[in-house]
Amino acid sequence: MQVWPANKIRVHLGVALSFAALGLIGALASAWSWPNAVVGAVVGAVLGAGWYLWMAGTYHRRRSLVSTPFPAAWRQILERRVDFYRRLPVDGEARRRFEDDVRIFLAEQNIYGAGQGARQLEIDDETRLLIASSAAILGHGMPKFEWPRLRDIVVHPRAFDEDYASEDHANITGMVHYQGPILYSERDLALGFRRHDGHNVGLHELAHVLDMADGHVDGVPIGAAWASSAPWLEVITDRLRKLRTHRYANTLRDYAGTNEAEFFAVAVETFFERPHKLRDKDPELYAMLRDYFGQDPGAS
Ligand SMILES: [Zn+2]
Structure with missing residues (x-):
């Protein structure tokens, strides 16, 4: 999770200031009178501040949270x-x-x-x-x-x-x-x-959340560059077939054969809990999960 993404914050600040400037410019252009200009600037500033708080408030809270010692x-x-x-x-x-x-x-x-x-x-x-x-x-x-x-x-x-x-x-x-x-x-x-x-039910259920985050419960997690590609779908289909015909023993537990979503969730548990075993038994699946999660737990 990002604590203080400076580039994003700068963009949000820029949008907020633009609201304020547009309010002022709009009021000046339409009536060219100071009361209108003040009202325009205030409305613009309020909109800008609202935007900034909505978009960047989370990061301010996070930065303040992590600035204190960890309990x-x-x-x-x-x-x-x-x-x-x-x-x-x-x-x-x-x-x-x-x-x-x-x-x-x-x-x-x-x-x-x-x-x-x-x-x-x-x-x-x-x-x-x-x-x-x-x-x-x-x-x-x-x-x-x-x-x-x-x-x-x-x-x-x-x-x-x-x-x-x-x-x-x-x-x-x-x-x-x-x-x-x-x-x-x-x-x-x-x-x-x-x-x-x-x-590991903690990992298992959150793996489902990754899977569901793109709106589909299909064993394909959100944001995976490989996910929609043919090789990944081929791997899921192939391993499911093997699980169901008992030709994929001692790699993932049987529950992985339930459907695509359970296959992904069980594969994630195994990837983090028994990475060496998964890497040895199914290097192709291991490599896909390694690339998706940006971690190589079986390397050491
Ligand atoms: Zn499940």
Whole structure:
């Protein structure tokens, strides 16, 4: 995520000043009288300021947020729970950027526990940080990528069923509604960061968000230069066929064979959780994900 994109800010400032100048020029040209000119300038200035606040306000808030020290308690949780973070060099630029991405995500996204009133699940910093870390991991090599802010993120205590009840038979650990919230099971979110078995529901659901961001649920994530190209579609079709006929064993878990969207989400989990395995078993798919995410987790 971008904290202070100077070029963008300059453009927004230029547009805002143009509004003010146009207001003044318009009033002068139409009546050539000072009261009109003042009214025109004020209207232009208000429009300009409104434009600037709307377009650049986010970046001012982000800059002020990241100018404060990162909370020590959060750093301890990341050190303890997030391998990806722990592997980033201490005091390095990459670790600082990860921390910035985490706190910007937490400041801008609406994350809360399921239920209402006294029955609402209280969620702690660790759960919030694991969700934000999932976003920071996926976006680490895409510094200009911005997560959409239209979805609430709702945390259930455990796996839930189609009625969102955590009964014994419930087996849904996460879900993204096409035009609605992202749902997580808190227990499975934590498990995803504890084990490295190719299951990480934090990454999985946000991979769906990347897929849905272009308006289609088709396994093709937003902004991928290769995504609409024939090679990628061929790879998805080929791997789905192999998964369904059990000729793609020990690479992605079987759930990837459900459809194109699940294929992408499971491939993303495997890419970050077991990169060496994916690189060895399917170098073509690995290379596509490496190029899309701008990261090479299997290189070291
Ligand atoms: Zn899924």
